[in-house]
Amino acid sequence: xxxxxxxxxxxxxxxxxxxxxxxxxxxxxxxxxxxxxxxxxxxxxxxxxxxxxxxxxxxxxxxxxxxxxxxxxxxxxxxxxxxxxxxxxxxxxxxxxxxxxxxxxxxxxxxxxxxxxxxxxxxxxxxxxxxxxxxxxxxxxxxxxxxxxxxxxxxxxxxxxxxxxxxxxxxxxxxxxxxxxxxxxxxxxxxxxxxxxxxxxxxxxxxxxxxxxxxxxxxxxxxxxxxxxxxxxxxxxxxxxxxxxxxxxxxxxxxxxxxxxxxxxxxxxxxxxxxxxxxxxxxxxxxxxxxxxxxxxxxxxxxxxxxxxxxxxxxxxxxxxxxxxxxxxxxxxxxxxxxxxxxxxxxxxxxxxxxxxxxxxxxxxxxxxxxxxxxxxxxxxxxxxxxxxxxxxxxxxxxxxxxx
Amino acid sequence: xxxxxxxxxxxxxxxxxxxxxxxxxxxxxxxxxxxxxxxxxxxxxxxxxxxxxxxxxxxxxxxxxxxxxxxxxxxxxxxxxxxxxxxxxxxxxxxxxxxxxxxxxxxxxxxxxxxxxxxxxxxxxxxxxxxxxxxxxxxxxxxxxxxxxxxxxxxxxxxx
Numbered sequence: 001x002x003x004x005x006x007x008x009x010x011x012x013x014x015x016x017x018x019x020x021x022x023x024x025x026x027x028x029x030x031x032x033x034x035x036x037x038x039x040x041x042x043x044x045x046x047x048x049x050x051x052x053x054x055x056x057x058x059x060x061x062x063x064x065x066x067x068x069x070x071x072x073x074x075x076x077x078x079x080x081x082x083x084x085x086x087x088x089x090x091x092x093x094x095x096x097x098x099x100x101x102x103x104x105x106x107x108x109x110x111x112x113x114x115x116x117x118x119x120x121x122x123x124x125x126x127x128x129x130x131x132x133x134x135x136x137x138x139x140x141x142x143x144x145x146x147x148x149x150x151x152x153x154x155x156x157x158x159x160x161x162x163x164x165x166x167x168x169x170x171x172x173x174x175x176x177x178x179x180x181x182x183x184x185x186x187x188x189x190x191x192x193x194x195x196x197x198x199x200x201x202x203x204x205x206x207x208x209x210x211x212x213x214x215x216x217x218x219x220x221x222x223x224x225x226x227x228x229x230x231x232x233x234x235x236x237x238x239x240x241x242x243x244x245x246x247x248x249x250x251x252x253x254x255x256x257x258x259x260x261x262x263x264x265x266x267x268x269x270x271x272x273x274x275x276x277x278x279x280x281x282x283x284x285x286x287x288x289x290x291x292x293x294x295x296x297x298x299x300x301x302x303x304x305x306x307x308x309x310x311x312x313x314x315x316x317x318x319x320x321x322x323x324x325x326x327x328x329x330x331x332x333x334x335x336x337x338x339x340x341x342x343x344x345x346x347x348x349x350x351x352x353x354x355x356x357x358x359x360x361x362x363x364x365x366x367x368x369x370x371x372x373x374x375x376x377x378x379x380x381x382x383x384x385x386x387x388x389x390x391x392x393x394x395x396x397x398x399x400x401x402x403x404x
Numbered sequence: 405x406x407x408x409x410x411x412x413x414x415x416x417x418x419x420x421x422x423x424x425x426x427x428x429x430x431x432x433x434x435x436x437x438x439x440x441x442x443x444x445x446x447x448x449x450x451x452x453x454x455x456x457x458x459x460x461x462x463x464x465x466x467x468x469x470x471x472x473x474x475x476x477x478x479x480x481x482x483x484x485x486x487x488x489x490x491x492x493x494x495x496x497x498x499x500x501x502x503x504x505x506x507x508x509x510x511x512x513x514x515x516x517x518x519x520x521x522x523x524x525x526x527x528x529x530x531x532x533x534x535x536x537x538x539x540x541x542x543x544x545x546x547x548x549x550x551x552x553x554x555x556x557x558x559x560x561x562x563x564x
Contacts, residue, residue, distance in 0.1 A: 340473035340474060341473075342450070342472075343473045343474045343475070346413075346416070350412060350413050358447065363449070372449055373449055401417060402417070402474075404419075
């Protein structure tokens with residue numbers, strides 16, 4: 001079936017309730033399809049109970065639904081084993097888990113952690129804190145003037161001291177798609193681990209963690225049409241096995257005595273307390289929704305729309321697009337000359353166009369670009385060319401208003 | 405595009421706001437401030453530093469530095485114009501009036517002598533209709549208030 005954003009939009013009740021809304025903020029959080037909203041309600045109505053410990057049938061059924069969701073995520077990422085899938089609250093928690101559990105066990109004084117200059121604060125601050133804590137160094141691999149990740153400069157930063165490379169798959173500011181497979185290859189050649197922040201990638205790209213060969217892959221459910229408060233840490237099983245618990249309590253123990261506690265194996269070792277059971281079920285529904293469309297089709301659609309947006313916006317006088325390299329996907333950041341992004345955002349909002357303005361949790365990148373912030377339009381499966389046209393018309397109107 | 409939305413926007417971005425946003429008055433550091441404070445709006449990253457030269461109970465001079473959106477820049481510019489030469493009590497009254505107006509509170513009755521100054525701030529009160537933008541207009545005022553309290557220690561106020 002041909003990709004039809006108009007038909008897909010009808011799957012999202014938010015657009016029924018807000019007719020005329022042009023939603024271009026899916027990079028911050030995507031809207032929810034009926035399948036996810038109803039799927040969560042259906043689970044609470046029919047199958048809900050606490051998981052893992054109940055002897056009664058309802059709890060067993062609830063546990064099945066929860067563990068089926070784990071299998072759905074495994075297949076979504078093509079992980080080798082469902083025990084490599086840890087449910088967390090979001091990518092932020094996934095990265096903090098690795099920084100706090102794997103970090104001190106593997107990163108020693110004098111070691112180095114390499115990130116890119118495109119990182120969201122959530123893939124920067126945890127490493128900054130880890131380095132400070134253990135006496136390691138944080139190095140930043142730059143993008144070039146075209147917005148492309150500079151593989152040559154990255155390679156030059158790697159050394160036997162490199163313990164971890166933590167990079168985003170797609171920049172949440174510029175939309176640049178990073179050459180993650182090559183990054184993994186180069187990092188592994190030096191014996192370093194690799195963590196990929198897949199927040200912007202999983203809703204629109206086929207992701208195969210085995211093909212990528214990364215050690216960790218993190219994403220948030222809510223950016224992938226799933227519920228808020230859900231997220232996933234994929235970790236290679238032997239990597240997870242080498243990691244101590246980071247939060248402790250119920251659900252993650254094998255045996256507790258006063259002198260000593262034995263912990264469960266991964267993934268349960270990292271899921272202390274009652275998990276977000278309905279959230280995991282909702283996330284599985286979101287993944288089914290995405291797979292029903294097909295990520296190859298989503299990628300093709302969004303790549304076309306991204307190109308259309310670049311073309312449309314760059315023809316407006318005074319619009320400066322932030323460079324996103326050759327393989328920009330789903331995100332368009334720009335500034336309108338002489339107008340602060342916050343003012344652009346307000347004018348766009350009055351035109352019914354929802355975008356995000358500001359530093360997008362990437363202040364060091366804003367400093368590098370020498371700007372206070374940007375206006376960011378980001379795409380979802382429900383967007384089409386008409387949405388981009390409405391955006392461009394609103395930007396034109398904004399320009400006229402501030403030129404008067 | 406709804407015509408109502410355009411009218412609303414013209415109400416927010418009045419000519420005087422755009423003028424002060426583009427050509428802010430008193431945008432400089434004071435050479436010998438007696439008080440200063442920084443305001444920060446983490447939502448948009450806007451930063452403003454307010455400098456005061458207080459003599460007795462009067463604001464002999466004041467200025468600001470920093471770049472922000474049209475609203476916050478115009479608000480800082482208009483604030484410095486209105487507060488110059490005022491007593492601290494007059495400044496307090498003007499802020500209370502302005503704050504109440506933009507946040508939908510009940511403004512206190514101003515003395516006759518301050519009514520003209522309050523009118524000068526009137527163009528900024530369009531932010532009432534934009535709750536997320538109210539902080540842009542009040543940020544320099546909060547920095548002013550923090551400066552009075554902290555002297556040269558240079559407090560930092562956040563709008564969140």
